[in-house]
Amino acid sequence: MQERHSVLQADGTIAAGAQPRMEEEFLLEALRWMMKSRLYDTRVIALQRQGQFGVFSPGMGQEASIVGSAMALDPTRDWIVPQYRELMATVHHGLPLEIITAQYLGKIAPARIPDGVRVLPTQVSIAAQLPQATGLAWGLRLRGEDAVVMAYIGEGGSSEGDFHEALNLAGVTKSPIVFFLQNNQWAISTSRRVQSATTSFAFRAAGYGFPGVQVDGNDVMAVYDVAVAAVERARKGEGPTLIESVTYRMSFHNTTDNPSRYEDPKEHEEARKRDPIERVQKYLTGLGLWDKKRETELTEELTRENEVALQMAFAAPAPTPEDVFANVYEHPPERVVQQKAELLDGRRG
Amino acid sequence: MQERHSVLQADGTIAAGAQPRMEEEFLLEALRWMMKSRLYDTRVIALQRQGQFGVFSPGMGQEASIVGSAMALDPTRDWIVPQYRELMATVHHGLPLEIITAQYLGKIAPARIPDGVRVLPTQVSIAAQLPQATGLAWGLRLRGEDAVVMAYIGEGGSSEGDFHEALNLAGVTKSPIVFFLQNNQWAISTSRRVQSATTSFAFRAAGYGFPGVQVDGNDVMAVYDVAVAAVERARKGEGPTLIESVTYRMSFHNTTDNPSRYEDPKEHEEARKRDPIERVQKYLTGLGLWDKKRETELTEELTRENEVALQMAFAAPAPTPEDVFANVYEHPPERVVQQKAELLDGRRG
């Protein structure tokens, strides 16, 4: 493992000797997605506070990780296997924002992932998605598809047995997969320090026979670099990569959580100085590509976009009692068919 | 991780620059245990072929690993957590051979691990013993005991999620434990090559924040060295060590297995040349401490010793129907009490 990869530093300057792959226009595009993510989170948190939204885990502070990794993929052939904090990565990959929003609102049919969108559903069972992601990548290779899987996991989730089994199997099968570990320093209230004694989660890759890299996860240019390299490697048939993206959870675990119970305010303050969005804005300002006006305009545009999606999701049909039985079996057992009839009868009667 | 540690080479000479900790008398003691192990396995396999013994997994070829690791422990304070192929390590640690034999014969009361013997029972569920071993080591530290746990696992078992969770937790809790991974190249018929793409299982330790070492597992002097170092480290409160002991399964998975279906005879032949017992005998012969006569005498003595244990185990009382209910609950549920009565009634009636 090399050192922590860094391109765009917290002060908005390029690190000495860095050779970023991301060009300016593309960086503007990345900024757009990061801002969209931040604005969406802000709005959803507000809605939740008003009782209009369910439990939600924002990506705040991790936008460079989420967006930089997703931008390394080709949505027409690659796949995203999320945990639950990478909402905007899946949207970037083609999952309409109103659909993933509808899922949070408990909608059923309107929350269906559309055919052709290569995204698996949000996974609540921590790390359970990883063996599945390995199987998916392995299967895509067996099917002769030119596809790569990007699988997300938190540093907390990397303690689960599934993490180990999935990475080991991916190594053995040389599957085209990138394990993108977002180390945001927290698993709910549990500090990264008591989650593992290792100094870098990227070290783990050596135990599975493939490369591990650590990257400044608040640096979208660096994240993109290592993600592209890993995707290329996978696509060439050289097997998996583990990326540890070192970032910080700037808001809270989810909307039911209150970090003041356990988080050191100083640590939080330090983290804010490494904000992934501000540094891009600073850098682009230096290049004359960004200013307050553009920021206001883009903010307004993205807010509108997000609002449209939110309204679509709210307006989408509410679930009906029969949805209890929807999408479980292709051929449901007779007893389940009867239970459905009972429920509907009971509600009619 | 340093290179594979080696002291006593396959040809019976000491590796250049090696500084073995084991002195000659102690080496003779190690040889005694290794021969005892080999002789016991040979006898049990013969008994099994005659239908007098159940399924059994011999330690043949791995005697240096099994004995060298156990000799690094102090049976009066340290603990052994076995998988199932380390029988002679547990006997060295104080578990009477007749008792562990009685267990294989399906005896109940006569197979009870005696109080004071710091050995956990054989574990059939692969790798399940590792989180338990971590908990044990952690608890011993919390209780203020000056004890170290030696936990065994095969290279096959190291693919299980439990391996990962146990080692990670041991690192975090800085528990006094040595994970002794016997890489005997096989998990039943599955070659080490398709079990992991890593070039050394010892690499995995870095992912948990403690040292990993690889050792020639057929070299009892080298195994002893690294085991003593790891035990000392643990005892000093410096935390766990992972040892990969590279060896070879010279017989078969167990008495129901026939490796000719899957093992390359050349690989087997090569492995035989690295026999852990022969090299010690050669070395001691060179020092004038070993010859045919001593070999014959010791073989006879150990055969007699083993035979006594085997006969004791055979002679021990057979299980009775009520043993079905033995040792499950301290306070059994009423229904279980009734079921026991039913069984005994049914057999009387």
Added chain:
Amino acid sequence: MPQRTIVEAINNALAEEMESDPRVMLLGLDVGKLGGVFRTTSGLVERFGAERVVDTPLAEASIIGASLGLALAGMVPVAEIQFLGFTAQGFHQIGPQLGKFRQRSRGRYNCQVTIRAPFGGGIRSPEFHSDAIEAQFVQTPGIKIVMPSNPYDAKGLLLEAIRDPDPVLFCEPDRLYRSGRAEVPDGPYTVPFGKAAVVREGQHITLVAWSAAVELCLRAADKLAEEGVSATVLDLRTLVPLDIETLCSQVAKTGRCVIVHEAPLSAGFGAEVSATLMEQIFYDLDAPVARVGAFDVPFPAASLEDYYLPSLQRVVDAVRKTLQ
């Protein structure tokens, strides 16, 4: 006498037991500074220190497996699994290990381990958080299964669990955690395992339940009372051991029975209760024993849980049908 919610009763039980027995320790996700996601362990790390109240890595199998090892070392671990649904990740360390370890060692070792886990629907949780999978553990004998339904029992059964030399799975009804206070004395007391509680006495029908479903049955009994139907409500309290005697005598008294649980119907523990009644008091039954459970599909999105879970309506309907 002090009034406590279930959360407070559990917190009180843990605090007192840690105070009186230095071997008792807590481990699990976020049990430390956060005090657990439901605050059941609130304030305990401040009081007993981070060596006895341990935030573990996110790895259920190791939480349970390590608890087994801690017990062998002489500690008395009380492990928290954040939600019962996540015991699935450590399933192989529960029945197959905790439940069998004593047998495996021919009686040399026992596992004085308590696993606490909240569960149950009705609080609009994400996936897995509501799963009522208690019956699965009945098929791996060696584990006792405890299902308190109220603050008093929660404390008394938890103390019994912690002190039991056998391993115990202690399932907490999260919907009732703060739903009301009841008298919970300070100081130690235990509620024995295998003694069901008659929480309401009636003549026409016996409602059998455990955990949060007891509360539902009490509401159903109120409703039924309006119609002139008087119902016994029996709280099993523990599934293993099962109090067959009280179960049978209470159902025999009314001759009719409806069993209510949050788990899916098929092979839920209600089936065991019904089969036991069949075997023991068939000739005392005036009507077939009925079951009301969740449907045989996975727990759906929170927006659908009111349709999925046994409802007051479904319980009352089942009673009416049984009384016909």
Added chain:
Amino acid sequence: MPQRTIVEAINNALAEEMESDPRVMLLGLDVGKLGGVFRTTSGLVERFGAERVVDTPLAEASIIGASLGLALAGMVPVAEIQFLGFTAQGFHQIGPQLGKFRQRSRGRYNCQVTIRAPFGGGIRSPEFHSDAIEAQFVQTPGIKIVMPSNPYDAKGLLLEAIRDPDPVLFCEPDRLYRSGRAEVPDGPYTVPFGKAAVVREGQHITLVAWSAAVELCLRAADKLAEEGVSATVLDLRTLVPLDIETLCSQVAKTGRCVIVHEAPLSAGFGAEVSATLMEQIFYDLDAPVARVGAFDVPFPAASLEDYYLPSLQRVVDAVRKTLQ
């Protein structure tokens, strides 16, 4: 017609299906050169290559989880778990994942995955190898549970399983693997899920079983015939879906029923069968439905299994008692 053992029937089904559908692949421990520890996959790696018959690392959760992913990629994986008891290590990938994945994706994805696993007592195996834990999976809906008892069904049900777009747990009775041959046609045929088989018809009592216990019930029926008792033997074949109609009509015919299974009694699937009969045909029962299972303790040392498992004697005794 060719005569095959269960092992041969399974091998034949796998070979033919792999031949006709290139998406079908096998994965698991030792399924390659060794042909599986029971040789059910013997010769298949030689025929279909190591990309379609894969010796995996020793890690059950990843075998099952990867199968899910392979299915999403368009493969049709048939995973072997070396013994059903070791599904515990991958428990969280079965019900909570395979069983819920379609629901989670709102119907976008389905998991056409078959998990095969041998189980059952009577062959003097070490710990875990005999555990009959089928009932546990009934409590995690979304999975079909298939329990063949003979070579013909083994092939027909396995082909049905592999082709079913829903995930299937296929449990193989290792005691019967080679216990006898029966007619098993070459070429494809399926045995539908949810159709119990009346394997013997009688008038006095109905014995209900699945998997290896069917063979025990047939022996019991022979024995009972000597005493003038004629027994119907019903093989459920699949637990999910359960053929409630045949179950009820067959038991109603005789008015009496004994259920036999290898799993521990409490909360075994026998409880579900009994509870279902209670609900559906209470008034047709002439005596309480009885259950014969293993005892409510962990599977003991192999030397004790004959005492632990349901025996011919215990089945016959239960029938006699039910007939009184």
